[in-house]
Amino acid sequence: MFDTIAFDADDTLWHNEGLYLTIQERFARLLTTYQDDDVIQRQLYATEMRNLGLFGYGIKAFTLSMIETAIELTGGEICGRDIQLIIDFAKEMRGAPIQLLDQVEEVLADLSTQYRLMLITKGDLFDQETKLARSGLADYFEIVEIVSEKSVETYASLLARHGLTPQRLLMVGNSLRSDILPLLAIGAQAVYIPYHTTWVHEVVEPPTDLPPGYHELGRIAQLPDFLSNPSNP
């Protein structure tokens, strides 16, 4: 069976989406005299999607999209001082403390004695490196891969790079779209641990017939028991 467990990072090991939502709310308040909240949120998301192929994921891309949205929604009237507030949001996000999900460190310490642990995270290189460094978790991972997109091709090339077969890998993550379905597609196993909120871009309808490699848990603390049960996975 598998000897390597790969983990997603954002909202699997540490909280992330909540920080984006908090900043989005403050961004909307900044523009409240110009537009309704839901128009602002919709326009911001549309700008993010339009810019995804140009700027990728992460804090800097998000910030550039906020600035562009603010300019659009104010017809270019927004002043430099308010745009500085948006850049200050980015600095605040970068400096925000890393908050681990419950029992993450205990689980990694436990599993690292029996499995090779890997981190596979999508996003801005700089964001992810500094978050990993500040998380205190870096030493548990033998392999860290930061990728710009999590597709079937990405995972296949990561496996090839590390001389792994899909059978040797179990992936754990909170995004069906990025962490689970591509792994199932290449014949690996995957444990889906939903986070209480998911960025709309990551939301997909779960397929109706999930292969036997699919598993779902309520929280990461359940992972060691799940793995030590001989009927799993």
Next chain:
Amino acid sequence: MFDTIAFDADDTLWHNEGLYLTIQERFARLLTTYQDDDVIQRQLYATEMRNLGLFGYGIKAFTLSMIETAIELTGGEICGRDIQLIIDFAKEMRGAPIQLLDQVEEVLADLSTQYRLMLITKGDLFDQETKLARSGLADYFEIVEIVSEKSVETYASLLARHGLTPQRLLMVGNSLRSDILPLLAIGAQAVYIPYHTTWVHEVVEPPTDLPPGYHELGRIAQLPDFLSNPSNP
């Protein structure tokens, strides 16, 4: 001797710094009614350096620093429309065609028959991935590593990751600071190929006593001859 040749990318394989300089000039023209050119350039560089630890390298970080500089130099008076022009610079940079240096493709095609080729480039993951994809050079490299900083520690950890000793590696690049000195420090060999312009952040005084692993060439086209000369390197 060595069996692996690692290349830097920006201004070693393809032109890069010129694009930043062009955009910086246009940025300065945008603010010309507020400040003198040299004040603008100095302030932009100071902002970039202040933001380096927050945003890293690359187009998005550069753009956020341009916006912040514009706000500072105009006392917050710059309007949204002008800031949109700065964001449009970023989009233009992202879309700019990749221009290879002379004979790069021939050199890589030649050397890839005898050596394992590696690309080690610093910067924004998304920037570097898309540039490599658009360069048409990706297939020459068995290993591609995109790192956020090129320090002695970075190189040591890359070598460990790929099971390489410094003796097996020759690095080729245009930055003494990032591509040459750290390699010499760990006992590898390095070929310095100066580019006609260097970002001031990358400029260092060359040490007076360079170790025997240090070599310098005028252009990349000289690399195959240099390597086939039995007294080198």
